[in-house]
Amino acid sequence: MTQIKAHSADDEVSYSAPVLKTLKAACSQCNLRELCLPLGLSHTELDRIDEMMGARRRIKRGAHLYSAGEPFTSIFAIRSGFFKTGVITEDGRDQVTGFQMAGEVLGMDGISNELHTCDAVALEDSEVCTIPFSELERLSTEIRSLQHHIHKVMSREIVRDHGVMMLLGTMRAEERLAAFLLNLSQRFSARGYAANEFHLRMTREEIGSYLGLKLETVSRTLSRFHDDGLISVQQKHIQLIDQAGLKQIMNTCR
Amino acid sequence: MTQIKAHSADDEVSYSAPVLKTLKAACSQCNLRELCLPLGLSHTELDRIDEMMGARRRIKRGAHLYSAGEPFTSIFAIRSGFFKTGVITEDGRDQVTGFQMAGEVLGMDGISNELHTCDAVALEDSEVCTIPFSELERLSTEIRSLQHHIHKVMSREIVRDHGVMMLLGTMRAEERLAAFLLNLSQRFSARGYAANEFHLRMTREEIGSYLGLKLETVSRTLSRFHDDGLISVQQKHIQLIDQAGLKQIMNTCR
DNA sequence: CGCAGTTTTGATTCATCTCAATTTGTGTGG
DNA sequence: CCACACAAATTGAGATGAATCAAAACTGCG
Numbered sequence A, B: 001m002t003q004i005k006a007h008s009a010d011d012e013v014s015y016s017a018p019v020l021k022t023l024k025a026a027c028s029q030c031n032l033r034e035l036c037l038p039l040g041l042s043h044t045e046l047d048r049i050d051e052m053m054g055a056r057r058r059i060k061r062g063a064h065l066y067s068a069g070e071p072f073t074s075i076f077a078i079r080s081g082f083f084k085t086g087v088i089t090e091d092g093r094d095q096v097t098g099f100q101m102a103g104e105v106l107g108m109d110g111i112s113n114e115l116h117t118c119d120a121v122a123l124e125d126s127e128v129c130t131i132p133f134s135e136l137e138r139l140s141t142e143i144r145s146l147q148h149h150i151h152k153v154m155s156r157e158i159v160r161d162h163g164v165m166m167l168l169g170t171m172r173a174e175e176r177l178a179a180f181l182l183n184l185s186q187r188f189s190a191r192g193y194a195a196n197e198f199h200l201r202m203t204r205e206e207i208g209s210y211l212g213l214k215l216e217t218v219s220r221t222l223s224r225f226h227d228d229g230l231i232s233v234q235q236k237h238i239q240l241i242d243q244a245g246l247k248q249i250m251n252t253c254r
Numbered sequence C: 001c002g003c004a005g006t007t008t009t010g011a012t013t014c015a016t017c018t019c020a021a022t023t024t025g026t027g028t029g030g
Numbered sequence D: 001c002c003a004c005a006c007a008a009a010t011t012g013a014g015a016t017g018a019a020t021c022a023a024a025a026c027t028g029c030g
Helices: A002-008 A019-023 A043-052 A133-140 A144-170 A173-190 A204-211 A215-227 A243-252 B004-008 B019-023 B043-052 B133-140 B144-170 B173-190 B204-211 B215-227 B243-252
Strands: A056-059 A064-066 A074-088 A094-101 A119-132 A197-199 A231-234 A237-240 B056-059 B064-066 B074-088 B094-101 B119-132 B197-199 B231-234 B237-240
Touching (some): A043 A133, A056 A064, A056 A074, A074 A133, A094 A144, A094 A173, A094 A204, A094 B144, A133 A144, A133 B144, A144 A173, A144 A204, A144 B074, A144 B133, A144 B204, A173 A197, A173 A204, A173 A215, A173 A243, A204 A215, A204 B144, A215 A231, B043 B133, B056 B064, B056 B074, B064 B074, B074 B133, B119 B133, B133 B144, B144 B173, B144 B204, B173 B197, B173 B215, B215 B231
Antiparallel strands (some): A064 A119, A074 A094, A074 A119, A197 A237, A231 A237, B074 B094, B074 B119, B197 B237, B231 B237
């Protein structure tokens, strides 16, 4: 259902290549390349990667890119948009495991059992590049820098997860929120967006789930930051006014 | 300092191979092979893997296998013993990110930046096989099942981390402890040890750090389990008396 | 045998959750 | 385009689970 939209990719009409070609992701043309791929690839290597890539897919806000339990075949590179990933237990508990934005890779949890182990949901209309995983493995036996890059990306995910464990295991609510806001800021600015003014794509409940807090606590803590002049909050619109102050909270709180 | 002991590996004296050979890990001889390596390797492939492997290393209880900030060159397969991994922030906060036992792989967090990002400490006298990572990458371009196995192992680590995030984010103290004990039990029994009687290698404080609780809470909760007839606790000696009851606590608590 | 590190247990405090009411925002259909 | 309904966010008051502080008991090691 979600891939129907791929045909209407309106930023691709200028291409003169045959229809089938326009459905595919073209890394060689992509300005996010340095996020998904290693540096220093030759033209031939890039061509082979273009060849290997699967279709682009548009995911409407609220739609699932994949769900826990589905068979795993591909990982996904986010071309534009914003996602959350999360797991749900039998007894209905929900844990958001991460928020992902353009240039980040989704779905690597599925490799271990050939099944996706979490849900990936678009938080705004998004576009992803499908990367058929066994194709990727095949090609990476020939392009060593590509192979190493896969390892790096997976390792980065592990390191990130350790950071979240630290956050959940040792930090109090204020510290968690401060860390969360600073992390978002840093990632937005790395993508050329404003570092201290952004729009939250997720609800307070989703933030809370990610940070191990209740939505009321998230709301209250944001209000306190607001009152203390650290940030400005108007619903989902956030301005970081005193980044140094937020950093201080992250460390000094205890 | 920690690798000095490698020479005294006393279970290797029966080998007739030259000294240098006895220092190396021999996967082909290892009964933990199915945990570290893919199934269905040919003799030639196994030989090449043996060739690629680095030295075995003995790590005394309390010694570091590696520390955060050290340059990354190898991952490690645990041959025997027990480890903890953890991160420490500048402001001195300590988070145990995992406990590892025989057959599990350590150090994959280091791939992303060529630096170890956490500490790995032996909780009992242990032995590990050093796997030089760039050698492993080289060889895995030739042995596809090996390449896929690396991906699986890393993916499994990501899935495990998500489980810990769920635990830290949504569970109360009793649930965390119950989940922790059941997880240990399951891993011990997968290695042929008793499923419901084991020795904790870590302190209450280390358990607490892993579970996001204070050591007093860990102790109290264990005592409560004991009083309720779910387990028997005598210091580090644990018996699971009512596994079903523990499972119930994991789910029904809320 | 004694000492240091670990664990247990108790009393109290505090941060976060829970429950509840209100306000604000958003999307849909008349 | 407005009004209505529903979802999201804010705010308050009170309950509670885990942290903190403190002291005692146990373990193992030199």
